């Protein structure tokens with residue numbers, strides 16, 4: 001017998017006597033997860049139930065329908081039995097440590113739990129909502145906000161955030177528009193990558209990193225009528241060209257996970273959509289992380305009419321490429337039988353387990369399941385002075401100046417009397433916005449407080465609520481009017497409450513809710529200079545206000561430092577530089593209204609009845625995508641294209657001279673749009689392809705060059721290929737999507753044959 005054969009015989013004997021399952025101590029394994037060696041030996045050591053347990057996620061709050069443990073004891077028993085791989089909504093180093101201890105000390109397989117939480121725009125330091133983050137057009141600042149949020153949440157035992165939300169939203173009625181980066185694919189992709197980098201840092205195993213989860217895959221924002229959870233029916237081309245690129249950007253930035261969306265696309269719910277979860281995500285994009293369902297969305301395959309039972313739902317989901325079942329219990333209850341009966345193959349199960357374990361490895365959980373968290377670390381990490389300063393900085397960058405007739409803004413700090421009016425003026429709860437996490441709203445700086453601490457000691461500040469956000473009572477309006485009459489200037493803070501956007505926060509009307517418009521009209525009637533300050537998660541239809549109120553600031557929901565940031569802008573300590581990441585319609589009747597629409601065969605022409613428009617409305621928006629004013633003005637001149645004849649592997653370099661023609665220093669976001677004149681399929685009238693921010697002193701000018709790789713002009717052609725087609729392109733560089741200097745360039749190459 002050769003030495004090799006003898007060795008093999010000995011190995012077989014050892015395996016018989018000591019099955020591999022009993023020999024693996026996962027908590028101590030530390031091999032490179034990329035080789036898969038350690039992971040495969042763990043998988044081989046697990047029972048069927050333990051494998052399935054890795055794919056099961058329940059919530060920390062017990063007794064939460066539709067499934068899951070009813071008591072804490074039951075929850076702990078399931079952890080001990082290895083039947084839970086992940087928990088969401090468990091927060092705090094003490095709580096997570098205790099449950100982790102049970103998993104790694106009292107369960108047989110000793111596999112660490114993964115703790116997930118919605119850390120959407122902050123943990124204890126609440127930053128502006130993501131839509132506001134996008135309005136900064138500053139990916140570095142957004143990345144920093146995600147980094148700070150990650151460190152705070154990780155110090156409280158969280159490993160994984162269900163963010164970023166990268167859904168493109170072309171319908172502002174959809175409440176979740178607040179959670180993403182708005183309507184544009186390019187801006188959305190830049191922000192998606194920035195947030196992933198911020199959350200995950202350069203090393204997922206660093207205890208201050210959170211694993212990211214790009215959600216909701218896919219096209220959740222295309223819900224019919226903007227109604228949350230609703231049906232989606234879009235073409236494969238629109239899916240690929242508009243809705244998928246931010247997910248791809250997140251995957252390329254290293255996002256460890258994706259969350260499948262609640263909706264169906266063309267009859268196939270995402271949770272059972274093999275085309276999305278396997279063919280595109282794994283086969284095309286080579287994603288090696290895992291996919292989690294949304295809350296109960298595997299179970300909801302039954303409501304969709306895509307599965308007749310929980311067993312069928314579990315089978316269709318895992319076979320399509322779903323790895324972890326959030327909450328529904330369908331995997332826990334049904335996979336054992338499905339695998340035993342061969343309806344779900346062991347290799348499908350093992351692959352899902354492998355993906356989950358791979359990410360647990362990358363997070364360093366097998367080395368230190370507690371990731372060094374402690375109450376002490378938590379206290380030291382959250383709400384630091386520098387985090388709060390970053391929150392204030394991001395908040396003021398997010399403010400968009402919509403109107404400033406007669407330069408009402410900025411206000412002087414030494415005015416005799418300022419009236420601060422409106423239901424959101426001294427409100428501490430709503431400025432944090434939806435999905436604010438475990439923030440303490442006592443820490444919110446209100447607008448009233450922000451104003452009081454900014455003005456000179458001699459300035460009198462009056463306050464009147466006027467009305468509630470959504471009520472019908474108008475009794476407070478008289479007092480508000482009387483305060484306005486006494487003042488030299490009025491700040492009128494109106495908008496939505498935080499629960500009017502976010503999940504299930506869709507609205508059929510986007511007008512100011514309740515009696516707020518009555519308040520605005522009454523205060524306007526005093527004839528005093530009024531500054532309208534909007535706080536909201538949806539873009540609002542403010543046509544009357546836009547034509548009557550001289551100054552309007554769109555401030556979204558700005559987080560803990562809302563009041564300070566607003567005061568910074570109102571009194572000119574910060575010159576506004578935010579630009580709209582969404583189109584603001586005149587009325588909901590215009591929706592969907594987005595800048596990168598198709599031209600149609602009959603583009604709108606007011607002189608011609610038989611063109612594409614409404615009879616009773618202009619076809620333009622109230623404010624276009626990319627729009628935003630400053631306290632200074634900018635001139636654009638001298639558009640130059642370095643080489644106007646390009647090949648498909650070249651880079652377009654277009655430059656423009658931007659001059660600060662006003663009296664204050666400021667920052668301008670210079671935007672570059674492209675129009676592909678003719679293609680094998682129709683192309684949008686404009687598409688954002690690049691932007692750069694330039695800071696200029698009064699009178700100063702700078703040449704701003706924006707580079708666009710020609711490869712980024714690719715789209716899904718008639719043959720369903722992702723390609724750049726040769727031809728003529730128009731390029732526009734300007735301050736928003738509706739204006740700018742125009743030039744042309746051509747891309748040469750073989751023309752497609754059709």
Ligand code: NOJ
Pocket residue numbers: 088118162215294295503
């Ligand atoms: C449902 C939401 O759709 C999703 O975005 C969120 O991450 C999960 N609930 C978990 O809270």
